[in-house]
Amino acid sequence: MKYISKVNPSSRITAKYSFIHGSYWMAFGATYNFVTVYLLAKNYSSSAIGIIMAITNILSAILQPVVASYADQEKKYTLKSLMMIFLSLSTSFSILLYFTKASNSINAFVYFLLLLSMLTVHPLLNGLGMKYIEKGYGINFGFSRSMGSLTYAVMSVVLGNLVDKNGPELLPLYYFVLFFITTAATVLFLRSFPYPNDETAEEPKNQRVKQSLSLLEFTKMYSGFTLYLVGVIFIFICFNIINIYMIRIIESVGGSEKNMGTAFAIAAIVELPFMLTFSSLLRKFKIETLLIVSAWAFTAKVLLTFFAESLLVIYIAQGFQMFSYALFIPGSIYYVTTSLHKSHMLKGQAYTTSATTVGAVLGSLIGGYLLSFTTIRTMLAVGFIVSIIGTLLMILGIRKATLCSQEKLM
Structure with a gap:
C-alpha cells in the first residue's frame, strides 16, 4: 500500500516525531480549550467569544489549503519552512499576548492571530510525517498521534490546576513555553533527520499533473475525494453537536459536570x-475499509446516545470512540496519501482538516439553534439523520475514488 513505511517502524524517528505531536497537541489544547477562560477574564461575553471562535475556524479552513498549496509546490516555501514559520508565529503571538494584556481589544486580536497560526500548523505536521514515510522512513504515525492525545489529556488536567491556583493572567506564558517546546522539538527532528528532497525521475508528459489547483479544479480532478470530504463535514457536524453540548445531554439523564x-x-x-496499533491494522485491512467502519461507528454512537436514558448507556456510546474517531484520525491522513497525486498531498491534508473544522462550526451553530427551540432528543434525532447522510456520502465518495483510481491503472 502506498505511503506505508517501506521499512519497519523505527523507534528513534518515531520517538522524535512523537515528541512534536506530544508538544503540539499540548499547545493546541491549551490555547483552544482555555480561550473562553482567558477571554471571560477580559470581560468578553460568551456570545462575543463564540463569534471570535467561529471567525477563527472559518478563516483557518480557508487559510490551511492556501498554505498547503505553497508547500505542495516545493518551490520557495517548502513544508518544512512553512511549518517553522507558523510555529514561530505562534510562539511570538503567545508572548505578545502577555504584554498586550492592558488593552482588551488588542489582546483579543492577538489571541485570534495565535489561534489562526496554531491551527495552520496542524495539516503541515501531518504532512511532515507522511513526507518522511513516503521516503521510506519508519515512522509509526498512529503511535505518534496517540501520544498527542495522551499529552493533550495530561495538559488539560495540569493546566486546569495551574489556572485555579494562579488565575488566567499567566496563560499566555504557559502558551509561550508549550509553543517554544514544540518549535524546539521540530528543529531537533529536522536536524536529526534531514528533510527529504524530491529527487524522483521526471514524470512522462502524459502523466504530469498541474501542481497548483484552485478549489474548483481540485473538486473536478478528485470528485470522489470531494464527495468523501462532504461526508466528513456532515459526520463532524453531529460529532461536535454531541461534544459541545455533552453537558446538556448528561444533565438530561440526571448527570453532572463530574459525569x-x-x-x-x-x-x-x-x-x-487503535491509534497505537494503526500501522498494524493497515497491514491487515484496506484503508478504505477502516474509514467506512469509522463512519458507521460515528453514526452508531449518535444512535446510542439518542436512546440513552441512563449514564451507563452514554458511557457505552462514548466507547464507540474506539471505532470512530480513533480510526478516522490516522486513517484520514493515510487516505489522502493513497488517493491523491503527491503534488496535491498537503492540499488534501488541509482540505480534510478544513472539513472537520467546518463540521465543528456548523455543529456548534446547528446544535445551539436546536437547543434554543427544541429538546435534547430532537437535537440528537437531527444529528442522527445528518450523520447517516454523512456516512453514505463518505462511502459513495470512497467507492467513486477507488473506481477512478482503478480506471487510471487500466
Missing part, C-alpha cells in the same frame, strides 16, 4: 489502542 468529565475520559482512553 461529563468521566464520559470524555472514557472517549480519550478508548482511542489509544
